[in-house]
Amino acid sequence: MKNSRRNFIRTSAAFTAAVGVGATFPSAFSMAMPGAQKKIRVGAIGINGMGWADLKAILKHPDTECTALCDVDKNVLDKRKKELADEGIKPKGYGNYKDLLAAKDVDVVVIGTPDHWHCLQLIDACAAGKDVYVEKPLGNSIAECEAMVKAARKYDRIVQVGQWQRSQKHFRDAVDFVHSGKLGEIRLVKAWAYQGWMKSIPVKPDGPAPEGVDYAGWLGPAEKRPFNPNRFHFEFRWFWDYAGGLMTDWGVHMLDYALIGMKATTPRSVMASGGKFAYPDDAAETPDTLTTVFEFDDFNVQWEHANGIDGGPYGRNHGVAFIGNKGTLVLNRDGWEVIPEKDRMEAVPLQKKVDNGLDLHAVNFIEAVQQRDKSLLHCPVEAGAHIAVFSQMGNIAYRTGKKIYWDASKKNFNDSDADKLIAASYHNGYKIPVL
Structure with missing residues (x-):
């Protein structure tokens, strides 16, 4: 490296x-x-x-x-x-x-x-x-x-x-292998979440909140809207008022290890493309399909996600792959392995997880x-x-449709559309405390 x-x-x-x-x-x-x-x-x-x-x-x-x-x-x-x-x-x-x-x-x-x-x-x-x-x-x-x-x-x-x-041993072991340099120069890191069990969210009408639910307390700083079951409990993930879709739900897990493996912090630029390609007419707002590229000095980190399908890279529905000149290390919650590039290094068979x-x-x-x-x-x-901010940058690139650049000295992107998304909009009298 x-x-x-x-x-x-x-x-x-x-x-x-x-x-x-x-x-x-x-x-x-x-x-x-x-x-x-x-x-x-x-x-x-x-x-x-x-x-x-x-x-x-x-x-x-x-x-x-x-x-x-x-x-x-x-x-x-x-x-x-x-x-x-x-x-x-x-x-x-x-x-x-x-x-x-x-x-x-x-x-x-x-x-x-x-x-x-x-x-x-x-x-x-x-x-x-x-x-x-x-x-x-x-x-x-x-x-x-x-x-x-x-x-x-x-x-x-x-x-x-x-x-x-x-806190898992096999994740740490995999990173140690990446840091050993045995993969050769790493030019690309892929991280992904293909979630076949996440199906379409059918459009449902607004209505009264269920009995026993403090709906105002649930909304808190989010924009006041009529109660809708699609926005409640687990499904809140797919609406910008409350969350950031798979980019922040799974991205913070997999991209975290992409950055740890590469000892990386701030990308030079971020760009993203995707949309509601699988379920264009369902109730969700966040993209069900997304590709995001984080550019660093001498390598890229690429994020992919897709709802409704499990056919992710290397036959895994989630993971991180460190692609080096000598071989590729593939890591996910099940374990890690090394796939050699031709005869440039020896393969490492699947090292399975051993703990909770x-x-x-x-x-x-x-x-x-x-x-x-x-x-x-x-x-x-x-x-x-750090990783939450990193993932938010991916969503900001997607939502603006622009290639964005973080200005560390000004703490902004020097772009009015992107800068509007640095802070979440608070409503109903709530404000982020000044510390």
């Missing part, structure tokens, strides 16, 4: 200065359990999907206990309280997350709400003196990510972002909380912000 890559740590300051964040590699594993000590009391906000999975993973640690749950959907809240009660766990239930943050019996907060709520809830949690495990993507805009990093630093909180591949990334990520978070040591975190807030 060229000198610019070898000197990554020293030269990554440009991106750090640009948005207050920098790429962070996973630290070495530290799995030794601390001795007997006070239980860490955990509260969870947004418990319908990954927030629930995150909480359950954290509760596997013997030094934790659940004391509080919060969800704006009382149906979900009651369901989760019953599930825990069946295990002998009886947390308090809240409909408003600020009431949970005010609780004296909560030390750590899990944030598993839709993307558009992450920023405000994380900042409020940090201000309340809570440590935070927050789902990815960290923020729903570049400006939000910057504010969240500032909040974690200002209030000196432990913040882990839920990019749990950073989410469980390890939860343990890593709790250990960092116990030891009050942010350096132990495998995905600290700075790392989560």
Whole structure:
């Protein structure tokens, strides 16, 4: 690799200065359990999907206990309280997350709400003196990510972002192989998510919110619209008001390792092309098909995604491929292998995963909380912000239809259309806190 890559740590300051964040590699594993000590009391906000999975993973640690749950959907809240009660766990239930943050019996907060709520809830949690495990993507805009990093630093909180591949051994082993130089000069990195199970979202009429749902609380800073089931719970991912589609949903996972492997930070330029090619008339707004190219000095990173099909590169529906002059390393959640370029190197057969990334990520978070040591975190807030911003750049290139260039000195793209998308639009009296 060229000198610019070898000197990554020293030269990554440009991106750090640009948005207050920098790429962070996973630290070495530290799995030794601390001795007997006070239980860490955990509260969870947004418990319908990954927030629930995150909480359950954290509760596997013997030094934790659940004391509080919060969800704006009382149906979900009651369901989760019953599930825990069946295990002998009886947390308090809240409909408003600020009431949970005010609780004296909560030390750590899990944030598993839709993307558009992450920023405000994380900042409020940090201000309340809570440590935070927050789902990815960290923020729903570049400006939000910057504010969240500032909040974690200002209030000196432990913040882990839920990019749990950073805690898996086979991902680390694959990156070590990439860094060894055995692949030769790497000229292209492909990252992708082909999601065959994500089907078309049929158009549905607006109507009243379900009984037990605090719809105003769900909308929060998003634009006020009539309730529509397509925009609620899991499907929120496909609407710009709340999220960024597959680019930020899966992109932050796969592109994260593309950057770690290449020791890369800010691209020289970003361009994207795609659209609703599979389901042009369905209810979703975000593209079901997208190709994005991030240009660096001596290599490109290419992102691809497609809803409704599984036929991704190398026969995998998701992954990262480091394409070198001597061979290609292909990595995903199942394992990694090396495909040689003719006879230029030896093949490496599939190295299968050997652990549970989410469980390890939860343990890593709790250990960092116990030891009050942010350096132990495998995905600290700075790392989560970096890849969230990187993915947002891909969406901004797509939404403007332009090739865009980040100006680190001005913290903008020097393009009026792109600059309008740096900060998410807040409504209903909400504003991003000034820190």
